[in-house]
Amino acid sequence: AHFWLRGQEPARAVEFDERLGVWNVYGHPEAVEVFADPGGYSSDIVHHFAPDLPEYERSGMLTQMDPPEHRKLRRLVSRAFTPRLVAGLAPRIGALTHELLDRVDGGSGLDLVADLAHPLPVTVIAELLGVPSEDRELFREWAEELLARSEVAAVGRTARSADMVAAVLDLSARMSAYFGAHAEERRRRPQDDLLTALVRAEVDGERLSAAALGNFAQLLLVAGHVTTTILLGNAVLCLDAHAGARERVRADRTLVPAVIEEALRLLPPFSMFYRATTRAVELGGRRLPAGQVVALWLGAANRDARVFADPHGFHPERDPNPHLGFGRGIHFCLGAPLARIEARIALDILLERFPALRTDPGRPPVFQTTPEVVGPRTLPLLTA
Numbered sequence: 268a269h270f271w272l273r274g275q276e277p278a279r280a281v282e283f284d285e286r287l288g289v290w291n292v293y294g295h296p297e298a299v300e301v302f303a304d305p306g307g308y309s310s311d312i313v314h315h316f317a318p319d320l321p322e323y324e325r326s327g328m329l330t331q332m333d334p335p336e337h338r339k340l341r342r343l344v345s346r347a348f349t350p351r352l353v354a355g356l357a358p359r360i361g362a363l364t365h366e367l368l369d370r371v372d373g374g375s376g377l378d379l380v381a382d383l384a385h386p387l388p389v390t391v392i393a394e395l396l397g398v399p400s401e402d403r404e405l406f407r408e409w410a411e412e413l414l415a416r417s418e419v420a421a422v423g424r425t426a427r428s429a430d431m432v433a434a435v436l437d438l439s440a441r442m443s444a445y446f447g448a449h450a451e452e453r454r455r456r457p458q459d460d461l462l463t464a465l466v467r468a469e470v471d472g473e474r475l476s477a478a479a480l481g482n483f484a485q486l487l488l489v490a491g492h493v494t495t496t497i498l499l500g501n502a503v504l505c506l507d508a509h510a511g512a513r514e515r516v517r518a519d520r521t522l523v524p525a526v527i528e529e530a531l532r533l534l535p536p537f538s539m540f541y542r543a544t545t546r547a548v549e550l551g552g553r554r555l556p557a558g559q560v561v562a563l564w565l566g567a568a569n570r571d572a573r574v575f576a577d578p579h580g581f582h583p584e585r586d587p588n589p590h591l592g593f594g595r596g597i598h599f600c601l602g603a604p605l606a607r608i609e610a611r612i613a614l615d616i617l618l619e620r621f622p623a624l625r626t627d628p629g630r631p632p633v634f635q636t637t638p639e640v641v642g643p644r645t646l647p648l649l650t651a
């Protein structure tokens with residue numbers, strides 16, 4: 268479905284895949300239309316893939332919720348996860364980046380993912396939540412397991428079998444239990460961290476239930492580190508492939524934020540999201556019945572020639588850059604300020620410390636293999 272990787276343009280902005288029974292949305296205005304209409308396009312798609320799924324605890328899973336429940340929870344967690352909190356992390360993110368790079372043996376190069384792009388966001392989110400960052404190996408295992416499962420799912424929709432769903436639910440329950448236990452601890456002994464803030468957050472006299480807290484913390488951990496890891500890798504790959512932009516940002520590092528935005532456009536880390544139609548809708552001149560699965564291909568929408576000039580080129584100077592890398596509308600990425608600040612600081616420091624940074628022709632990167640996740644798993648780089 269990543270048509271651009273095959274060098275083809277989509278025939279239409281909205282196409283029906285007969286084999287999978289999924290409506291693929293490739294166009295930018297059409298994707299924006301879907302994001303803007305949560306009433307017509309529900310985010311609660313789990314039951315469309317697994318209608319026989321046994322009931323399980325889903326409270327707190329913000330990405331899968333529709334209004335009005337979504338609005339309530341989003342307000343509640345926004346009370347704890349504030350832009351001010353994130354802005355205050357900048358010095359720590361800088362120090363951590365230097366610390367991680369100090370460990371790299373500059374002579375032999377580095378693996379951007381293992382040495383920086385993974386440990387940085389996972390440590391930041393663990394410290395922010397207030398869970399031991401020594402558990403980050405465990406978090407990595409969880410994230411790998413989740414990605415591996417969605418890999419199975421990508422091979423064929425039918426592989427979203429009862430077994431696989433059961434395995435994902437089991438993993439999810441383990442993660443929620445872990446965070447639930449830490450949150451319980453905070454209820455008894457408050458600390459200066461996000462878990463404590465979440466325990467205390469209140470909207471209209473209501474607080475998060477223990478189950479909702481566990482699920483939400485789990486979502487933050489997964490959404491909050493895999494994507495940022497990949498974003499940093501993709502930004503470095505974009506600069507590596509586009510010498511002109513690389514030279515410009517080296518000469519003027521105030522371009523770093525724009526480089527990150529353009530990397531989010533060209534290679535959005537999570538490139539596909541599902542919705543399900545709740546009623547008959549019209550989209551891109553097509554008529555979709557109720558109860559249909561819609562796949563929003565953000566990477567395709569981000570290269571829509573109706574919106575972006577030279578859509579396959581890498582132009583950090585693009586202004587405006589209305590990419591959909593963080594989504595749009597009510598589900599717009601809650602962690603966008605954190606992802607942006609982490610990626611900007613890390614890339615800035617990388618360029619400062621290793622101005623000759625480039626890919627290693629002898630050791631090409633290894634990529635994620637799920638269509639939903641676009642970016643490197645390993646990215647060996649030469650530093651001199």
Ligand code: HEM
Pocket residue numbers: 310329330331341392486487488490491492494495498535536537540541591592593594595597598599600601602603605606
């Ligand atoms: C939602 C992308 C980093 C937490 C989203 C959505 C996208 C996205 C596209 C919208 C999903 C939808 O509409 O169905 C990204 C990318 C990231 C990133 C590309 C990094 C480069 C983070 C971080 C956190 C985070 C660091 C938290 C620490 C969330 C949450 C939601 C979300 C909680 C759900 C919001 C809602 O449903 O209201 N993200 N994200 N994300 N993201 Fe991110």
